[in-house]
Amino acid sequence: MISLPEYFHKLRFFIRGYEFFLVFLFLIAMIIGIIDALSISLLYPMLSVGFQIDANTNQIYHFIEKFGSLIPIGSPFVHLGFLFIFLTGTSLFLQLVYWKIAFIFQKEVIINIKKAIFHKINNNDYNFFIDTKQGDLITLFNISPSNVQQTFDKLLCLCTxxxxxxxxxxxxxLISPEGMLLVLIGGGLFYVLLNMIGKNISEKLGFLQILSGQSENKVITEYISGVKPIKALHAADHWNEQYSDALKIYWDRFAELMFIQRIPILAINSLFYIAIGGIVLILYVYYADKFISVIPVLGTFAAGTMKVLPKFMNIGDYRLQLSASLPHIVSVYNALNDKKYEKIVNGNINCNNISSDIILKDVNFSYNHVPILKKVNMIIKKGSMTALVGPSGSGKSTITSLLLRLFDPKSGCIYINNEDLKSFEIGSYRNLIGYISQEPFIFNDTIKENICFGEKYSDVEIIRAAKLAHAHNFISDLPHGYDTFVGDQGISLSGGEKQRIVIARAMIRRPELLILDEATSALDNISEAAVQKAIDHVSKECTTLVIAHRLTTIKNADKIFTIDKGEISEEGTHDELLKQKGKYWEMYTSNDQES
Structure with missing residues (x-):
């Protein structure tokens, strides 16, 4: 549980820059409240006049009479009636204005929150995505901001x-202090009852909802990502069980907790009408022949209580709903203020080109205190093809991550243009890189948009890049060519087709440094041969680093480094390394090595 000041501190964080909305809304709420109070108070003189009861002794009558006398026609009752209609209409108009502004405020706040979340996540280090589950991210983007918006909606309702x-x-x-005392006692008992029964229930529901949502999103994301092997291997029952378990986290407790939460709200309606009936009977017995004289007070209090009671019932309901949203507020606030994943510091030097060799000097790297790279020294010659080979887990992909500045070395340095890589502005540096990973990322759009990847290129440039990647022919054979939609994760394409589109994406950028992280490992022999020709061609135009799975694909590399257990153990050309009969020779002549 967080304290009330801390709760409002977190809420204020989300509305920075929008405080003027709240000030204006509060002023309108005050005017609405005054008008509603005046409307209720009008019932007293109206009932007094209607039943011909002398109300001149009540100070509220004199206050209202001054306004009614401004109407030039009709009797006092007509004056009061016109005034009642005018105040009710004005209240309605102001309420419409209030909620129009309130919804604009909520729209601005939620858009700002969602943008802030995306901006924050986008600026977090790559390490954040390693440590965070996909389900947690989906909850953070979709569910939690909506709950923050609902919090402000309930607070605005609460205000009015x-x-x-x-x-x-x-x-x-002012009309009857004794009657008001009775109402306050009844309202106080109701609040205590609601507080006793509903305490912590909604907050528990909120935490359970977050846990359930994260679990559901995890299962759904995994199922969609792996639907092909799941169906092919008839393994859907496992994910079905996981999804059922995720649902139980929240929904098994939902009925019980919601029922308990609803009891006081249902009971108070009946208690109100019982109380009204009891009061009428008591007054009738107590006043006997003078019962008619208390009708104005009774009628005004009945109307006032009918006006106030639903609002007090709502106030209790709002409190529970605000408690349920609290975990989401904390979740979004913590995500936006977490500095843990801001260790990659942007440099201030613009990287306009890569004019030198890329030098890794005494580079060490560890992840969660587990050593990955140990004093790695290597030179990637400008304009050459450099290959990096080694067993799984040896640190090959970690080196590509360092070159992409997804991580920084724990010690040692990477030099480009005789400058520390960390001194360059990251965006300007990455604009010079083409990157192709083992698992091609294809999103649900056209082939053209997948190649452009958010940038603007001419059709000539797109086709040129596709031809370099040996993708133009199969794209042209599709019914809609480059305008063909590929489906989620490129489900309509083969693995080789997806990879060639990704290679075209890299080549259209005309990179100065091309990094291929086992880029051909998912291709069949025919596709691999075609793509290898493209790689050989483009490597003549830029500096190329190839992380190789199939060693036959790097025979023509200018320099090959063998890495084992995080250390460079060999370096040389293909022929030189075979003559050494070391680790490279073992890997090349292994029975698992494809020829």
Whole structure:
């Protein structure tokens, strides 16, 4: 549980820059409350006049009479009636204005929150995505911001209801302090009852909802990503069980907790009408022949209570709903203020080109205190093809991540243009890189958009890049050519087709450094041969680093480094390394090595 000041501190964080909305809304809420109180108070003189009861002794009558006398026609009752209609209409108009502004405010806040989340996540280090589950991210993007918006919606409702109720209560107190005391006692008992039963229930529901949502999103994301092997291997029952378990986290407790939460709300309706009936009977017995004289007070209090009671019921409901949203507020606030994943510091030097060799000097790297690279020294010659080979887990992909500045070395340095890589502005440096991973990323759009990847290129440039990647022919054979939609994760394409589109994406950038992280490992022999020709061609135009799975694909590399257990153990050309009969020779002549 967080304290009330801390709760409002977190809420204020989300509305920075929008405070003027709240000030304006509060002023409108005050005016609405005053008008509602005046409308209720009008019932007293109207009933008094209607039943021909002398109300001149009540100070509220004199206050209202001054306004009614401004109407030039009709009797006092007509004056009061016109005034009642005018105030009710004005209240309706102001409420419409209030909620129009309130919804604009909520729209601006939620858009700002969602943009802030995306900006924050986008600026987090790559390490964040390693440590965070996909389900947690989906919850953070989709579910939690909506709950923050609902929090402000309930607070705005609470503001109008509370202000209106307090002003109506004040007006009723002026009419009859004794009657108001009775109402306050009844309302106080209701609040205590609601607080005792509903305490912590909604907050528990909120935490359970987050846990359930994260578990559901995890299962759904995994199922969609792996639907082909799941169906092919008839393994859907496992994910079905996981999904059922995720649902139980929240929904098994939902009915029980919601029922308990609803009891006081249902009971208070009946208790109100029972109380009204009891009060009428008591007054009738107590006043006997003078019962008619208490009708104006009774009628005004009945109307006032009918006005206030639903609002007080809502206030209790709002409190529970606000408690349920609290975990989401904390989740979004913590995500936006977490500095843990801001260790990659942007440099201030613009990287306009790569004019030198790329030098890794005494580079060490560890992840979660587990050593990955140990004093790695290697030179990637400008304009050459350099290959990096080694067993799984040896640190090959970690070196590509360092070159992409997804991580920084724990010690040692990477030099480009005789400058520390960390001194360059990251965006300008990455604009010079083409990157192709083992698992091609294809999104649900056209082939053209997948090649352009958010940038603007001419059709000539797109086709040129596709031809370099040996993708133009199969694309042209599709019914809609480059405008063909590929489906989620490129489900309509083969693995080789997806990889060639990704290679075209890299080549259209005309990179100065091309990094291929086992880029041909998912291709069949025919596709691999075609793509290898493209790689050989483009490597003549830029500096190329190839992380090789199939060693036959790097025979023509200018320099090959063998890495084992995080250390460079060999370097040389293909022929030189075979003559050494070391680790490279073992890998090349292994029975698992494809020829």
């Amino acid at each position: 209801d509370l202000v209106s109720s307090l002003l109506v209560i004040f007006m009723l107190f």
